Amino acid sequence: MNDENALIREQAFIGGRWIGGQAWRDVVDPATADRIGRVPDLDDATIDASVDTAFAAFGRWRDTSAIERANRLMAWYEGMCRRREALARLMTYEQGKPLAEARGEVDYAASFLRWFAEEARRASGTTIPSEDPHVALGTVREPVGVAAIITPWNFPMAMITRKVAAALAAGCTTVVKPANETPFCALALAALAEEVDLNNGEFNVVTTTGKRFSERVCADTRVRALSFTGSTPVGRQLLRDSADTVKRVAMELGGNAPLIVCEDADLGTVVEAAVAAKFQTSGQDCVAANRLFVHRSIYEPFVERFSERMNAMAVGSGFDEANEIGPLIHADAVQKAQSLIEDARDKGARIIGRDQTDAPGAHFFMPTVVADFTDTMRVSTEESFAPVAPIRAFDDDDEVIAAANATEHGLASYLFTHADARIRKFMRSLEYGMVGVNTMDITGPHVPFGGIKQSGLGREGAHVGMDEYLETKYYCIGGVPPR
Known part of the structure; x- marks a missing residue:
């Protein structure tokens, strides 16, 4: 100090x-x-x-x-x-x-x-x-x-x-x-x-x-x-x-923000944006991407590149300028994150990430991907407030819109596509107070920040x-x- x-x-x-x-x-x-x-x-x-x-x-x-x-x-x-x-x-x-x-x-x-x-x-x-x-x-x-x-x-x-x-x-x-x-x-x-x-x-x-x-x-x-x-x-x-x-x-x-990646999105650009949307403030953010939906045609390449980028993130004290992930706020937050991972693993998800024994302290949680998550898993309905990234594939627009809206929350949502008609459809159909299209940077003093539903x-x-x-x-x- x-x-x-x-x-x-x-x-x-x-x-x-x-x-x-x-x-x-x-x-x-x-x-x-x-x-x-x-x-x-x-x-x-x-x-x-x-x-x-x-x-x-x-x-x-x-x-x-x-x-x-x-x-x-x-x-x-x-x-x-x-x-x-x-x-x-x-x-x-x-x-x-x-x-x-x-x-x-x-x-x-x-x-x-x-x-x-x-x-x-x-x-x-x-x-x-x-x-x-x-x-x-x-x-x-x-x-x-x-x-x-x-x-x-x-x-x-x-x-x-x-x-x-x-x-x-x-x-x-x-x-x-x-x-x-x-x-x-x-x-x-x-x-x-x-x-x-x-x-x-x-x-x-x-x-x-x-x-x-x-x-x-x-x-x-x-x-x-x-x-x-x-x-x-x-x-x-x-x-x-x-x-x-x-x-x-x-x-x-x-919040329970969905991040939707359509098949025409640029993979390199969207991976960087998705990492930022998920892991800023170590995932402890009400507008953080809480569920990632990726079109099946690019699903496995996305999971691979997202996981690779995630595993390269340095975890440790916020005073070290090299670190991108800091501690969670207290031990209870770490325990909740671990329980979400265990629940998903028990129900068939693929867990991708570094071992939690590599964490540099008791209040740190190593960032983790929960691939192939389903609606039965707690990560689908609970706001993790942790560096936990659930990802699953989707096949068509109506399916993913329904999945994204299947929550009591309606704060922020994200969409990555370059098709104008699709953008207009998603903007009107997503039941969220804020929709970010091809960006995760949606806040500022000039922005009417807030949500709908609960x-x-x-x-x-x-x-x-x-x-x-x-x-x-x-x-x-x-x-x-x-x-």
């Missing part, structure tokens, strides 16, 4: 003050299981106090001009850019992803601050033509209020800025609960926010258990919006918990990203006809 030490905060951030607690939780390096530090495990009263602070700040922040809100976000963006390397190293230390990916995430996270700084000035209302010339009709868009934000460990900075930047740009104040595994990334963002005067309750970071936080904020009528990224089962529970207070809810939930509600990013934090108020102004 070098410059990243300066960004580590072992306290929560509430109302511009750094807060300790009565109980504490250790944070560990997933590559070594060594202790990095600790953060407070805040109690109910302190969580309520964070909402008090955000609620008190809301009136001030709502009335701050859009230009001033934009200026604060831009200053925050510039601070992230200046500290890019330190933030990336902190992320690798805490989350484990290779440094190149961590640098990419810092850039990605900062881009949302810039995007919504620009969008802050575009929350426009409308004028409605009236049937009565003496009456004026229209709408204005107003911030919802306090927004509670719950974020995951796999993208510990970008998932915060994607939500918080939109909320702050809209005029909302925020209370963020980062994942227990990666609180220091969130607190580093708070340290940078403090430097640009986002320190009066606009942005608060609370470290506590997810259950305790969600129970407090879901029951609190002052919290008017809830944004969550995480698993579908937890998302369902949060929907139930938010029902009594009828909150504005946005959710980005689980993969979520609402969209994040793009011009629609602020919609989750704005209410539309209609007005009707009557007038006395002139004499």
